[in-house]
Amino acid sequence: MQTPSDTRDLPPVFETLVVIGPGLIGSSVLRRAKEYGGLARHVIAVDKDPAVCARVAELGIADEVTDNAAEAAARADCVMLCVPVGVMGPVAAAVLPAMKPGAILTEVGSTKVSVIEAISPYLRPDVPYVPAHPMAGTEFSGPDAGFATLFENRWCLLTPLEATPHAAIEAVRTLWERCGARLRDMTPAHHDRVCAIVSHLPHLLAFTICGTADDLADETRSEVLDFAASGFRDFTRIAASDPTMWRDIFLLNREALLEMLARFMEDAQAMARAIRWGDEAYIVDRIERGRKIRKSLIENQQA
Numbered sequence: 046m047q048t049p050s051d052t053r054d055l056p057p058v059f060e061t062l063v064v065i066g067p068g069l070i071g072s073s074v075l076r077r078a079k080e081y082g083g084l085a086r087h088v089i090a091v092d093k094d095p096a097v098c099a100r101v102a103e104l105g106i107a108d109e110v111t112d113n114a115a116e117a118a119a120r121a122d123c124v125m126l127c128v129p130v131g132v133m134g135p136v137a138a139a140v141l142p143a144m145k146p147g148a149i150l151t152e153v154g155s156t157k158v159s160v161i162e163a164i165s166p167y168l169r170p171d172v173p174y175v176p177a178h179p180m181a182g183t184e185f186s187g188p189d190a191g192f193a194t195l196f197e198n199r200w201c202l203l204t205p206l207e208a209t210p211h212a213a214i215e216a217v218r219t220l221w222e223r224c225g226a227r228l229r230d231m232t233p234a235h236h237d238r239v240c241a242i243v244s245h246l247p248h249l250l251a252f253t254i255c256g257t258a259d260d261l262a263d264e265t266r267s268e269v270l271d272f273a274a275s276g277f278r279d280f281t282r283i284a285a286s287d288p289t290m291w292r293d294i295f296l297l298n299r300e301a302l303l304e305m306l307a308r309f310m311e312d313a314q315a316m317a318r319a320i321r322w323g324d325e326a327y328i329v330d331r332i333e334r335g336r337k338i339r340k341s342l343i344e345n346q347q348a
């Protein structure tokens with residue numbers, strides 16, 4: 046495995062990379078390209094928001110910044126969509142007709158089945174599409190939130206389609222490897238179920254518990270604010286995430302998320318029952334499972 050500094054001397058994966066939506070994820074890719082090299086010789090950032098364009102130009106993390114997605118896409122060897130999942134379809138529709146034959150379309154959306162469905166009507170046989178999802182992020186958004194090491198040692202999940210040419214998949218795989226990520230291929234449906242349990246449900250629970258605590262304001266508001274222990278603080282970090290992004294994720298991974306939520310509610314009910322009837326063994330067993338999961342997660346991250 047290459048160390049981050051190795052990539053500067055390697056021939057770039059792409060001549061021209063266009064990043065559409067240089068927020069947390071997009072600007073982290075831009076920073077990686079600039080600070081570590083090996084991704085692209087020329088990098089163009091595109092955003093519909095003039096304030097984002099101005100900030101990206103000020104930060105100096107792209108060679109060019111524009112609000113004209115089609116014009117930038119026409120010069121790209123790879124277009125990476127880093128916009129909220131709810132607008133992946135319309136943005137793909139705007140850039141695909143302009144792209145050069147053989148150029149690659151990729152995206153970083155947190156849901157896969159619905160994003161692939163939204164993009165598919167606009168696909169061209171001569172423009173390979175490689176869906177990807179870096180499993181890395183924070184509760185912050187926008188171009189100031191990104192950093193070059195965001196993807197270091199984190200998973201990036203690829204969900205290629207049957208028709209996706211091998212060379213295009215390998216180019217996108219290499220790009221993410223050079224961002225420091227570990228790669229895994231899976232089907233879009235499997236991706237959505239995995240992410241529903243490890244990412245989308247935890248966010249749903251965090252938003253909900255903060256709301257529940259806030260609804261109890263009369264009784265507990267001072268305690269929430271003054272005495273919040275680290276467990277509650279951990280929930281508030283996740284609950285600080287971007288509303289547009291998470292609305293889109295919840296609605297576009299509806300089926301898998303509702304299935305995981307139903308399973309969670311059954312398990313929470315079982316815990317409630319154990320507490321009601323004083324079933325010590327059940328309670329201890331559940332807590333021990335949690336501790337084991339935490340231990341193996343930490344060990345895997347260190348591996």
Ligand SMILES: NC(=O)C1=CN([C@@H]2O[C@H](COP(=O)(O)OP(=O)(O)OC[C@H]3O[C@@H](n4cnc5c(N)ncnc54)[C@H](O)[C@@H]3O)[C@@H](O)[C@H]2O)C=CC1
Nearest residue numbers: 066068069070092093127128129130154155182183186187
């Ligand atoms: N935030 C996270 O932790 C992670 C997010 N993702 C996915 O990455 C994508 C981007 O997320 P973030 O970087 O967090 O979002 P962000 O909010 O930081 O950045 C999104 C950018 O897209 C721009 N944008 C929105 N609509 C646009 C359009 N029609 N044309 C051009 N630009 C447009 C916005 O102005 C903004 O600058 C989402 O699909 C999200 O699901 C994937 C992994 C982690």
Ligand SMILES: O=C(O)C(=O)Cc1ccc(O)cc1
Nearest residue numbers: 155179180181182183184244
């Ligand atoms: O900040 C956190 O805890 C996250 O879980 C970040 C995150 C958000 C969305 C994704 O699709 C992947 C990672």
